[in-house]
Amino acid sequence: MTSIGILETGLPPTDLAARFGRYDAMVRRMLGDRYRYRTYTARSGELPTRPEDHDAYLVTGSSAGAYEALPWIPPLEAFIRSAQGRARMVGLCFGHQIMAQALGGRVEKSDKGWGLGLHRYAVTRAEPWMAGDAGDAARDLAVAASHQDQVVVAPDGATVLAASGFTPHAALLYAGGQALSFQFHPEFERGMAEALVELRRPHLPDGAADRMLASLAAPSDAPRVAGWIRAFLDRP
Numbered sequence: 001m002t003s004i005g006i007l008e009t010g011l012p013p014t015d016l017a018a019r020f021g022r023y024d025a026m027v028r029r030m031l032g033d034r035y036r037y038r039t040y041t042a043r044s045g046e047l048p049t050r051p052e053d054h055d056a057y058l059v060t061g062s063s064a065g066a067y068e069a070l071p072w073i074p075p076l077e078a079f080i081r082s083a084q085g086r087a088r089m090v091g092l093c094f095g096h097q098i099m100a101q102a103l104g105g106r107v108e109k110s111d112k113g114w115g116l117g118l119h120r121y122a123v124t125r126a127e128p129w130m131a132g133d134a135g136d137a138a139r140d141l142a143v144a145a146s147h148q149d150q151v152v153v154a155p156d157g158a159t160v161l162a163a164s165g166f167t168p169h170a171a172l173l174y175a176g177g178q179a180l181s182f183q184f185h186p187e188f189e190r191g192m193a194e195a196l197v198e199l200r201r202p203h204l205p206d207g208a209a210d211r212m213l214a215s216l217a218a219p220s221d222a223p224r225v226a227g228w229i230r231a232f233l234d235r236p
Contacts, residue, residue: 007079009023014199016196019195026189043062047151056089059076066098066100069109077098084103084174088233090233103179114200115148115205119144121167123141131227132220143186144188151153159172186221187222194233197213
């Protein structure tokens with residue numbers, strides 16, 4: 001059974017952990033019981049002793065900025081660099097940003113503001129493990145997002161797998177093909193995404209929150225992305 005170390009870098013805000021679970025629980029629900037999991041509270045400085053402790057790692061979302069001077073961020077970046085090529089890695093939202101930054105990219109708070117609700121992306125490259133997408137790279141992808149920060153420069157050798165006008169680096173496959181990250185949230189259920197829009201409502205332009213909530217009524221491709229992640233982790 002494949003062993004996954006979940007590097008938990010944050011907690012859902014306000015009462016959302018009680019309502020929807022912590023980020024590690026969301027990851028376990030998304031990927032299912034075919035894996036053996038252990039959670040490390042990376043936000044408190046807890047990390048695996050060595051990359052070989054698990055077959056793969058998943059770096060969760062967080063309210064922190066990858067560029068912030070927080071004491072736990074440099075050790076996490078060092079671990080990501082040490083694990084590159086020695087274990088498979090997947091990053092979600094903040095995990096996407098910190099992986100890109102650790103491996104040579106750049107992350108900034110975007111002047112485009114909050115990306116919330118269901119966002120649509122173009123699939124710009126279809127890898128063999130993206131089941132059902134071979135030869136169909138133009139098929140759009142719609143998944144809930146919740147972020148202000150963005151990867152503005154991808155690391156050398158990284159390939160953009162999905163992009164939009166709002167988020168040009170929405171999904172990255174890193175050099176060597178053993179690390180993958182997404183700016184959006186395939187682990188979020190609709191209620192969680194809606195709650196985050198309501199939480200940010202006071203900081204959004206008039207009418208924006210209602211439009212974002214309405215967008216979440218459309219079908220989500222989160223299960224499709226979860227399938228990609230499982231296929232990526234399960235490759236020989």
